[in-house]
Amino acid sequence: MTDRRRLQLSLRWRLAAAFGLGSFLLSSVLAIATWNLSSGYLLRQREQSAVRQAEVNARVIDEEMRRGGEGLDKLLTGLTTGPDSTILLYRPGELRSSGRQIDPSVLPPRLLELARDGIPARQRLVVDGIPVVAVTLPVTAGDVYYVELSPTLQLDRTFRFLSAVLIAGTVVSGLLGVALGAWAGRRALRPLTELTAVAHRIAGGDLRSRLPERADPDLAPLARTFNATADQLEQRALRDARFASDVSHELRSPLTTMMNAAAVLRRRREEIPGTAGRATDLLTSEVDRFARMVVDLLEISRSDQQVDDRSLEPVDLGGLVRHVLATRSDAAAPEVEVDPCAPLVIADRRRLDRVVNNLLDNAERHAGGPVRVAVLRSDHQVRLEIDDRGPGVPAELREQIFERFARGTQAGSRGTDSGSGLGLALVAEHVRRHGGRAWVQDRPGGGARFVVEIPEATTR
């Protein structure tokens, strides 16, 4: 299908080709007609004038011969009209010529025969490379006949010029047709181009883009339909956003109540004895887990929405990692390795914070804690590596663990301390949002290595 599409010209170019071809054919027909009419006319004119000239000459020669013929040679010389014209006078047993000398045998015998028979004739010939009109006339009945070859060089030059003009005109009109077709195509397709641009903007998230209203009856329904669809889409997106915001608000409020009530219960645990006390423990710890899950869920659903540019700033990833590690209460501190150049990324600090914290939580929960945290630079990418000495992640699960509510095989192995099931999904989301990617690979020497790569901020 792609091959076919590559072979197929775009609509605009097909239109241009059609215009070009049409205009070329039309002008060809006109050119051919013009050629035929004008060349025929010119040729006839030239032949007629040659014949008239020859008739006059033949009459003069006739008179001269009647007078005796002494001045015939002088007369013949005087009758030649130019250096390229030739006059031949056949008399019985004698051939007189004047003007350009030619070999009489190049003249077609049929022409001479006609003359000999007393029939005037004319023919176009090329004699010694020069185009001529040959006119033969009988001078007196019977034996003497007159042949005049008058050159048609001028006429041929006119024909060449005419044909050149006609061919050039045809080609130019074909090209103009192509140009006109391309222009008309672009003009006719402009609404479509606009439609594409607007659809592109809408797809890119600008739901307020609309097509301009048009008076053109061919286009108005398209614009109206498109705009109505865009309106619906915008309304729907707004409704969805409002719903998400409502859900967020409605969940956060009771959660606040529950968490603070749980805090009071926990603080006054001694006042609640026996079974009620144990139930209180269960309740308070589940409230915490529930709260964590809801907060993560709200965050991940919010990350589906548009990013707010105002929260982006240059962040020193090495510094951020050190700060995060300093605030954690993990059992063993991992080895930290940071590139001395202090690589910067353009990022939302809160999200990056979550990325680092979630990866550390993950190592803590499933692999006995991180053993090495590194911030490196490579090829315009800032690379964060978090290594653990746990069991590693089997190859078939390496994609899956970054999905929502995916749990590792070790999930729950630490009793009550299981996460929301969204930790790594949030990592993947946040990193993707920063134009980077996150994955897990084997750590050399056993365990897993979680890697995050984010494009480095260009300096200034």
Place this chain on the structure above:
Amino acid sequence: MDYRVLLVEDDERIRQALGLALGDEGFDVVESASGEEALHRLDTDVFDVVLLDLTLPGLDGLVVCKALRSRADLRIIIVTARTDTADVIAGLEAGADDYVTKPLVASELAARIRALLRRRRTDLQHAVYRMGDIEIRPDEGIARRAGADLRLTKTEFRLLAELATAEGRIVTREQLLRRVWGYDYYGDTRLLDVHIRRLRCKIERDPDAPEVVITVRGTGYRVDRSP
């Protein structure tokens, strides 16, 4: 020492739970269900901190915040379920000193309140720092430009004092967040950005081309002592 806290929250259950928990943390909590009631109470009573919900029936939280901004000794912490950057910035622009988003636990809030109210001790007695024609005396709470009071809020004053006492050295964003707001480490620096902007509006000749409080890209801020 018991701090007096006015809790303005329209959701009764949140109000009760937060009130109980903050009471357990050792605060003297007075509850208020609406903005009008809160303003009325503040006219007759003295509080250290107002915890202000933004979505209030009647008088909106932002309006209440703006109305309270003029009271120099009152700290305002916004407690909100709105987490969008735009909402957070709007709250801070309206004059809040800090904000926390729901769900929150009383212990976290308590730490925040204490940090906000803690008076900074300095070893330097009656020190005076000058940046151009701006003069700040951190111990006496005086900040002046050419002798005229700059009318900074407490938080803005502390921010400027922290930067001034560093005497031109870079103060990182994390240091500022820790020293001014008591954040152990919390990645959100929008709080700082808004306060820096508000501070610049008051002390810079052209807030868009700051000469006193200079941004050090990717790190923090420093003051230029001779702009």
